[in-house]
Amino acid sequence: MADYLLFATERYALPILQPLAQALDAAGHAVHAWFVDGASGARLPAPVRTVGLREAVALKPRAVFSAANWVPTFVSGAKVQLFHGFNVEKRSDERGHFRVRGLFDLYCTQGPATTAPFRELAAQAGHFAVVETGWPKLDPLFRDDAGAAAAMRAPAGSRPVVMFASTFTERLSAAPHLFDGIAAEVARGDRYWLLTLHPKCAPELFERYRALAGPNATFFETEQLVTAQRAADVLVADTTSVVSEFVVQRKPVVTFRNRAPKPHMLDFDDAARLPDMLARAFAPDDALKAALADYADAIHPYRDGRSSERVIAATDALLGGELGRLKAKPLAARLRALQIRQRMGYWGLG
Structure with missing residues (x-):
């Protein structure tokens, strides 16, 4: 030993x-x-x-x-x-x-x-x-976690699940720009949201996003990040490295003003377009699926x-x-x- x-x-x-x-x-x-x-x-x-x-x-x-x-x-x-x-x-x-x-x-x-x-x-x-x-x-992400992902997803029922994550870097963060759009999506309730922020984000942002928790959303802490990635169908984010972690699963990602947008991302720069971008993510075409697979294999081919x-x-x-x-x-x-x-x-x- x-x-x-x-x-x-x-x-x-x-x-x-x-x-x-x-x-x-x-x-x-x-x-x-x-x-x-x-x-x-x-x-x-x-x-x-x-x-x-x-x-x-x-x-x-x-x-x-x-x-x-x-x-x-x-x-x-x-x-x-x-x-x-x-x-x-x-x-x-x-x-x-x-x-x-x-x-x-x-x-x-x-x-x-x-x-x-x-x-x-x-x-x-x-x-x-x-x-x-x-x-x-x-x-x-590729092992049985004793049902943790299923438990996190359970409140969604039969609804699709969206995860939101954001970097703390102020000039790159989507959190301030997408709050109103995400709040509207949460209020509509046709999808269930898993919300988190980088631990270094501003306290006032944490307060606003935590307040969205309810029957259509939950706020989770950093330690539950991998479980949430397993539970979600689509990610909404920015230039956070969570984007790459999520893509390893070959699941679609919607990115807001990503610093270096790639073919595997559905990137946009107008917050009002969030509903349209989500619709595209939940109906990925063949080109997007291929781009997701190619990028996942390049950054992390191990799935064991x-x-x-x-x-x-x-x-x-x-x-x-x-x-x-x-x-x-x-x-x-x-x-x-x-x-x-x-x-x-x-x-x-x-």
């Missing part, structure tokens, strides 16, 4: 880490979690044990799995990047998904669209390895619900020397490691 550490800085990382925690526990390992910043105070179900800074260091874990942009380098063990979302092109590659900070030993990529660019970066840098594993967060097991196997391969010898981390990474120590207030050994 080995000790493993899960690391997160935001609550939305918990659904990413939970399937991995279950897989580690099933393999007989001890699973610990260290949550900081926006994830402080969060918990994962037993047997995951929550620890603090000094306990995390004392554990000397075999590996640290991070669903954040950074990882505490002073904790021992292999540093494994799991990603906190898909590449939705919110930023340039240099600032966004393909930014390499020099902190990780292994990148577990989600699918071919991510793997190829990271393998090119790994060949150039030499100080990290890349293995395509699929994304642990989506494991429950076992990405967590592949992450563990990739980590074992790294630690066993099967992925080759890695170069020393660059100077910039060492400076960043010192900044992390300063940020965390830790100057001990490690």
Whole structure:
């Protein structure tokens, strides 16, 4: 049995880490979690044990799995990047998904669209390895969840189900623009709505969307995101990475002013067109179905619900020397490691 550490800085990382925690526990390992910043105070179900800074260091874990942009380098063990979302092109590659900070030993990529660019970066840098594993967060999307999705859908009865999700980035968020249209759809009641917002959205937006809950809608929290995706037939969103997660199921998505619209999206820029876009989503043509399938295969072709097991196997391969010898981390990474120590207030050994 080995000790493993899960690391997160935001609550939305918990659904990413939970399937991995279950897989580690099933393999007989001890699973610990260290949550900081926006994830402080969060918990994962037993047997995951929550620890603090000094306990995390004392554990000397075999590996640290991070669903954040950074990882505490002073904790021992292999540093494994799991990603906190898909590449939705919110930023340039240099600032966004393909930014390499020099902190990780292994990148577990989600699918071919991510793997190829990271393998090119790994060949150039030499100080990290890349293995395509699929994304642990989506494991429950393709596994029996003890009826959770059916339970969430039950209030809809025979009605179709629409899910709404929005990014917190103000200039990209659909939440302020689509509220009136969604409120009208909810009031009409011919479809049932599952509503959520990014945890960083403004409190007043949360109040407005929560107030829509009733016989025709419910508001759910981030931890139920994957269950809601299974339960819904169509997604309404913007440039949130939830769009890509939903598309993996090959279900239609309606996007409002997406930053980089693609053929698999029904994108629109006039809030008054929401009813028409929903009608198209619930009657997808062959071209849209083909685009959904192509995109899903490019970003996440795994539909077996076992990405967590592949992450563990990739980590074992790294630690066993099967992925080759890695170069020393660059100077910039060492400076960043010192900044992390300063940020965390830790100057001990490690």
